[in-house]
Amino acid sequence: MSRKILILVENLPSPFDRRVWQEATSLRSAGYHVSIICPTGKGYEKYYEEIEGVHIYRYDLPLEGEGAKGYAVEYSAALWHTFRLAWKVRREQGFDVIHACNPPDLLFLVGLVFKLLYKTKFIFDHHDINPELYEAKFNRRDFFWKLMVWLERATFMAADISIATNESYKCIAIERGKMDPEKVYVVRSGPKLDRLKFLPPVDSLKKGRTYLVGYVGVMGKQEGLDLLLQAVQYIVHDLGRHDIHFGLVGGGTSLEEMKVLAEELRVSDYVTFTGRVPDQELLEMLNTADICVNPDRANEMNDKSTMNKIMEYMALGKPIVQFDLTEGRFSAQGASLYAAPNDYKDMGDKILQLLDSPDIREKMGALGYRRVRNELEWKYEEPKLLQAYDAVFD
Structure with a gap:
C-alpha cells in the first residue's frame, strides 16, 4: 500500500x-x-x-x-x-x-x-x-x-x-x-536529547554579573514577558539585587514592545533580547543560565497547553520558575518552583529563592533531566x- x-x-x-x-x-x-x-x-x-x-x-x-x-x-x-x-x-x-x-x-x-x-x-x-x-x-x-x-x-x-x-x-x-x-x-x-547538547557556559552572556536567568520562546502577548520584566524591576529596584542578568531568546510580534517596556521599567541594562537565533546561540544561553523561567500568563490557553520550552530547560538540567499552571506542573513536577498565577512579585521571590540555594538548584535540575530522559523524550x-x-x- x-x-x-x-x-x-x-x-x-x-x-x-x-x-x-x-x-x-x-x-x-x-x-x-x-x-x-x-x-x-x-x-x-x-x-x-x-x-x-x-x-x-x-x-x-x-x-x-x-x-x-x-x-x-x-x-x-x-x-x-x-x-x-x-x-x-x-x-x-x-x-x-x-x-x-x-x-x-x-x-x-x-x-x-x-x-x-x-x-x-x-x-x-x-x-x-x-x-x-x-x-x-x-x-x-x-x-x-x-x-x-x-x-x-x-x-x-x-x-x-x-x-x-x-x-x-x-x-x-x-x-x-x-x-x-x-x-x-x-x-x-x-525533546530530542541529541539536539539539546550540554555545552560549556559562556561567561560573557552574564554581562559581568554573578547569575544568569534564561528564557527561550515566542515573544507574544500571551507569553507573559511583561510580567517577567516587572519581576526584573521588582528584583533590581525594589529588592536591590544587581547581580543577576536575564537572557531572553526568541522573536515574535511583541519583541519590540518588550524592549520598550524594559526601557520604561529601567531594567534594559539587566536584560538581553537576542531575537530569533540559531540553535548554537540558544544552547549557549541555556547552558550558561543558572535557572530558567516560564512566565506564561495564567489563562485558559496556557493552563491547558504543554510548552516545549519547559522540557527543553529540563533536558539541559535547568531548574525552573513558572506560574502554577496545570500542564506546566505536569511536565516539570519537582523540577520547578511555582509562583502564584500572574503574581510577578512572587515570581521574583521564587527566582531569588532558587538563585540563593545552589543545592536545591542542583537537585531540581537533576530531577528534571531524569524525567525527560526516562519519560518525556x-x-x-x-x-x-x-x-x-x-x-x-x-
Missing part, C-alpha cells in the same frame, strides 16, 4: 518548527514518503528543498498577523498558497494523507477538498486551542471567538483521527470536538505517532 503523507503547517517554517520536524523525520524513518507545505522564514528562504528525505515546499507570507485584520490577511494568504502548493505536491510527490497542524483552524478546508475528490485521509494535529488563544490575545468572546469555536468543531468533524499534545487537549477533542475517544491519540512534544512519543498512522491506514 502506498503511504505518502502531506503535512501542512502555517505558523513556522520547517525544519525550524521542532514538533513538526520530529514528526516528519520519524514518519520518514518508518518508511513513509513525507512532504511538507509551510511558510518561508529567516534562514529558510528556498521555495523547495529536500532535507533528510523530506520534501519541503514553502511560500511567502505577507506579514505576521497582529489584530483581527492582520490575521485575516495572513491566514487568507496562507490558505491560498497551501491550496496552490497542495496540487503541486500531488503532481510531484503524491499523498494519501493530509496531516494538518493548526493554527489556523482553516486547514481542514484543504483536507476536505482532497478527501471529497480523492478519498484522502485527514489527520488533525491539534497544536493550539484557538478559541482560548483568541481570548488570551484580545480578552473578549465576540463574533470572532464564536467563529474560532465553529472552525475548531468543523476541523474535528473533517478529521479521520486527531492527535492531541496532552490529556487536556484530548478532553477538548472529545467534549468540544465530539471526537470518538478511540480516534484521539495523545502525542506529546518531547521524543523516543517515547514516536511509537504513539506511528500507532495513530497505523490506525488511519487500517
Whole structure:
C-alpha cells in the first residue's frame, strides 16, 4: 500500500518548527514518503528543498498577523498558497494523507477538498486551542471567538483521527470536538536529547554579573514577558539585587514592545533580547543560565497547553520558575518552583529563592533531566505517532 503523507503547517517554517520536524523525520524513518507545505522564514528562504528525505515546499507570507485584520490577511494568504502548493505536491510527490497542524483552524478546508475528490485521509494535529488563544490575545468572546469555536468543531468533524499534545487537549477533542475517544491519540512534544547538547557556559552572556536567568520562546502577548520584566524591576529596584542578568531568546510580534517596556521599567541594562537565533546561540544561553523561567500568563490557553520550552530547560538540567499552571506542573513536577498565577512579585521571590540555594538548584535540575530522559523524550512519543498512522491506514 502506498503511504505518502502531506503535512501542512502555517505558523513556522520547517525544519525550524521542532514538533513538526520530529514528526516528519520519524514518519520518514518508518518508511513513509513525507512532504511538507509551510511558510518561508529567516534562514529558510528556498521555495523547495529536500532535507533528510523530506520534501519541503514553502511560500511567502505577507506579514505576521497582529489584530483581527492582520490575521485575516495572513491566514487568507496562507490558505491560498497551501491550496496552490497542495496540487503541486500531488503532481510531484503524491499523498494519501493530509496531516494538518493548526493554527489556523482553516486547514481542514484543504483536507476536505482532497478527501471529497480523492478519498484522502485527514489527520488533525491539534497544536493550539484557538478559541482560548483568541481570548488570551484580545480578552473578549465576540463574533470572532464564536467563529474560532465553529472552525475548531468543523476541523474535528473533517478529521479521520486527531492527535492531541496532552490529556487536556484530548478532553477538548472529545467534549468540544465530539471526537470518538478511540480516534484521539495523545502525542506529546518531547525533546530530542541529541539536539539539546550540554555545552560549556559562556561567561560573557552574564554581562559581568554573578547569575544568569534564561528564557527561550515566542515573544507574544500571551507569553507573559511583561510580567517577567516587572519581576526584573521588582528584583533590581525594589529588592536591590544587581547581580543577576536575564537572557531572553526568541522573536515574535511583541519583541519590540518588550524592549520598550524594559526601557520604561529601567531594567534594559539587566536584560538581553537576542531575537530569533540559531540553535548554537540558544544552547549557549541555556547552558550558561543558572535557572530558567516560564512566565506564561495564567489563562485558559496556557493552563491547558504543554510548552516545549519547559522540557527543553529540563533536558539541559535547568531548574525552573513558572506560574502554577496545570500542564506546566505536569511536565516539570519537582523540577520547578511555582509562583502564584500572574503574581510577578512572587515570581521574583521564587527566582531569588532558587538563585540563593545552589543545592536545591542542583537537585531540581537533576530531577528534571531524569524525567525527560526516562519519560518525556521524543523516543517515547514516536511509537504513539506511528500507532495513530497505523490506525488511519487500517
